[in-house]
Amino acid sequence: MDLQLPSSDQVMDAAQATLCDTFQRDFLCCRRVGSLLWKELEHQLTLQPSFALSILQKTINHPACQKYPPSLQYRRLFLSELIKKHERTGAEPLDDLYSALAEVLNSEDTAVxxxxxxxxxxxxxxxxxxxxxxxxxxxxxxxxxxxxxxxxxxxxxxxxxxxxxxxxxxxxxxxxxxxxxxxxxxxxxxxxxxxxxxxxxxxxxxxxxxxxxxxxxxxxxxxxxxxxxxxxxxxxxxxxxxxxxxxxxxxxxxxxxxxxxxxxxxxxxxxxxxxxxxxxxxxxxxxxxxxxxxxxxxxxxxxxxxxxxxxxxxxxxxxxxxxxxxxxxxxxxxxxxxx
Incomplete structure (x- = not known):
């Protein structure tokens, strides 16, 4: 019986799914922004710049974040870094990223x-x-x-x-x-x-x-x-x-x-x-x-x-x-x- 190996697209999709899950886990519990897997994300963005929107969906736009948001400073730092990584690809700007950052910058800071x-x-x-x-x-x-x-x-x-x-x-x-x-x-x-x-x-x-x-x-x-x-x-x-x-x-x-x-x-x-x-x-x-x-x-x-x-x-x-x-x-x- 011939073994069917996964295609390069399937491997990339699996890698992206794993990376999305890791970003979601780390973001929701406010792991230090500098400790997140930015190098791995940069690699994926060179292959598919729009992958930044998948990360946005799993983090800032996650229902838990919408209802119970991490600190304002944390969200601002996270979005700034995500936008920076996307800009380095030279791709067309993604409006959703900048809209999310504008919303955070216009939010009121709290002690909790x-x-x-x-x-x-x-x-x-x-x-x-x-x-x-x-x-x-x-x-x-x-x-x-x-x-x-x-x-x-x-x-x-x-x-x-x-x-x-x-x-x-x-x-x-x-x-x-x-x-x-x-x-x-x-x-x-x-x-x-x-x-x-x-x-x-x-x-x-x-x-x-x-x-x-x-x-x-x-x-x-x-x-x-x-x-x-x-x-x-x-x-x-x-x-x-x-x-x-x-x-x-x-x-x-x-x-x-x-x-x-x-x-x-x-x-x-x-x-x-x-x-x-x-x-x-x-x-x-x-x-x-x-x-x-x-x-x-x-x-x-x-x-x-x-x-x-x-x-x-x-x-x-x-x-x-x-x-x-x-x-x-x-x-x-x-x-x-x-x-």
Missing amino acids: CYKSYCLPTGDLVTLSENVAIISEGTTGLVTWEAALFLAEWAIENNDIFNNRTILELGSGVGLTGLVICKSCSPKKYTFSDCHQKVLQQLTENIRRNGFLLSEEPSVTRENPKTVLSVTELDWESATEQQLLNLDADVVIASDVVYDPEIVTSFSKVLKKLFHYTRAGTNLQVFVASTIRNPETYRLFQTTLDDTGLRWQVLPDQKRNIFAYDKNCTVQILKLTLKV
């Missing part, structure tokens, strides 16, 4: 932007995030690398979360939890934080992604039986009864030990959770951290030891689902109680 993260299912998690890294006196209004890393790991290890009761400490704007709720079918998921502005934005993000917050099952296509809740939880003052009421089987956290002042209170509340949950010694605890300051990270590990908790570093996940800086060092620790 949206980022949409593509899941393997094709679904999106859309978050309202602050443009500034630190705002309202907290870093909890943006998504950090460890949250994306932990979300990827959760998708790969969804059996840990399936039909379980999950407590997330320091949920921030909700990326990890929403990915788990859409991808891993937990029975119950409790988001927690201690900052009022974070809790408010977190609640809005949960509703924005089609979930309800109530004791009744939230009615969504993906997870019709998952119960979601948001609670204020101060690690310093958390009581035995409060932790018992959370009734967690699995506890997770990401990027919460960046400050030495937080390390002690966080380690203590983890120890309390082992003692004050019905799961007890069967409780599973996973903490993801971006190692920005090795001294702070070593302090965290030492404090865990002193608190009576064992830790082990888990192997990295194999899949790269989300766009973020893969050069940063992120580790996930699995914690158990010393006996």
